[in-house]
Amino acid sequence: MKKTYVLDTNVLLHDPGALFAFDDNDIIIPIVVIEEIDAQKKRQNSIGRSARQVSRYLDDLREKGELYKGVELRQGGTLKIELNHQMLDQLPLSLSEEKADNRILSTAMGLDEDSEVNKPIILVTKDINMRVKSDALGIKAEDYETNKINIEELYSGLSTVKVDPELIDQFYSEEELELEQDFYPNQFILLEDNVGGSQSALCRYDDERNLLRPLIFQGTDTWGITPRNKEQQCAFDMLLNDEIKLITLVGKAGTGKTLLALAVGLEKVVELKDFNRLLVTRPIVPMGNDLGYLPGDKKEKLRPWMQPIYDNMELLVGSRDGDAADMIQNLQDMNLIEMEALTYIRGRSIPQQFIIVDEAQNLTPHEIKTIITRVGEGTKIILTGDPYQIDNPYLDSNSNGLTYLAERFKDQKIAGHITLRSGERSELAELAASVL
Incomplete structure (x- = not known):
């Protein structure tokens, strides 16, 4: 089922490639977002560079058709610069019509009322408060999930493996050990005695030979610092x-x-x-x-x-x-x-x-x-x-x-x-x- 994503300015400034990150779904960019992008384009930092890149992407897409009517994306969806659908009169009195965030919200509300627009309408923003306000107005909101990594599942680079004590002895005597497990290149492995002994060995995975090898630099004093x-x-x-x-x-x-x-x-x-x-x-x-x-x-x-x-x-x-x-x-x-x-x-x-x-x-x-x-x-x-x-x-x-x-x-x-x-x-x- 096709969905319609309304993109906030901060998503595009975070990743200009977000224009092409929603597969075959429809993308709506409120006209006020273009104004905010334009206001950032002269900054000599990453924000300015992202703003200029977004402008270049949109200019290239302009060759395919009129952006206010919608143009086809290579992934199968469409991208449209939305000029209408603002429901400013439906905003709560506490939300100023002059604020760009609120105008984006009103656009999402208007699209949600249009029976010809693919549902659901989803506002994508990296602003937490914007997501809270969107939810309060009955519009589904999401963070921009592309490039996100679950910190709790982040690769640590060091794994502990329980083995027979004989294998640890073999590792020390032969300075290599083959285990029937998959490891990442340059991953470190701590071998521990699986019967509760104190014996252990710290090694690294050599992916070219598919072996565990001793650390190249052990107990090294470097510029007066030791691990x-x-x-x-x-x-x-x-x-x-x-x-x-x-x-x-x-x-x-x-x-x-x-x-x-x-x-x-x-x-x-x-x-x-x-x-x-x-x-x-x-x-x-x-x-x-x-x-x-x-x-x-x-x-x-x-x-x-x-x-x-x-x-x-x-x-x-x-x-x-x-x-x-x-x-x-x-x-x-x-x-x-x-x-x-x-x-x-x-x-x-x-x-x-x-x-x-x-x-x-x-x-x-x-x-x-x-x-x-x-x-x-x-x-x-x-x-x-x-x-x-x-x-x-x-x-x-x-x-x-x-x-x-x-x-x-x-x-x-x-x-x-x-x-x-x-x-x-x-x-x-x-x-x-x-x-x-």
Whole structure:
């Protein structure tokens, strides 16, 4: 049965490809949504880019016919710019007719009254309050589900397998073990004694040979940092393995995501010279004034946003001789370290670099794709974040780009993922992350 979907502006700004994501159903875009898209097109950020992409898609569809009458989509449905069907006089007095959200709601109400329109009418919006208001008005509303990942079912990167103790002995003696189970490339396996003994072994899956093998880097001290738990040990193994080009590190505050990535990045760039530069970046998601309102040049503007990175860098560099701030500045002057806002790396091709994208949970799947496609030859990219600490108003733990990336790349040979569970920052930080 065909359905009719009314799209809110935030859906298209979140994912311009939403125009083609509803199979053979009908899509309605209220004219006020076009006005809102137009108002965003000059912004020099991801919102502006999405707005311009939506406009280009609609302009291409215009070649197929008149949008206000409806045009056929390649999936079999239709897309129509709705000029009429507004029932502003039916809105409750408390809902202003001047507000764009309410005009979208009134359009959905009008379509619901039209017997010639395919039912049900479903409003698709990423705005929770918009869904609540729609429900109150008797119009079915849904979140935009495409690219959503159930956080409770997110691939963790580490699985525990109970085996006979003889198999664990065999693994240690032969340094390999074959199990009749399916694993993902670069997945880590903790072998445990199935009769209750304390014997165990941490290994990784070699998909080329279909064997469990020992970790390549075990007990490694990297830039003064050693792993404190099995998940951190797995993270180090991936970070130090240049065959793995894409790594996602997920975990709550204090689990060591950024610190581990920075330690390996410094080792790989400064000491081993495996990469030309360490590039550290994070999205600017303001909780108040935006970047442009801060005083100073670009470097001074960036400092408050990049301060968590500087804190970790000073901890790592401070473990060596000399003043930490001076050493960081020297490394920057030598062009070995670059700290940049995510906005400024778009459009670049970045070869032979060790890239760390911090706070990646604040990125949409579309933005994640844009970043990954910047990676040049010989570059390794690490994305870190906590899916439960999201500042983007239209993302949550299920719809952010970090979890989407981890789930979609879990069966790729050049990618690896691990979920860090144990807080190592301090006893108080771990307690706060767990209790509060």
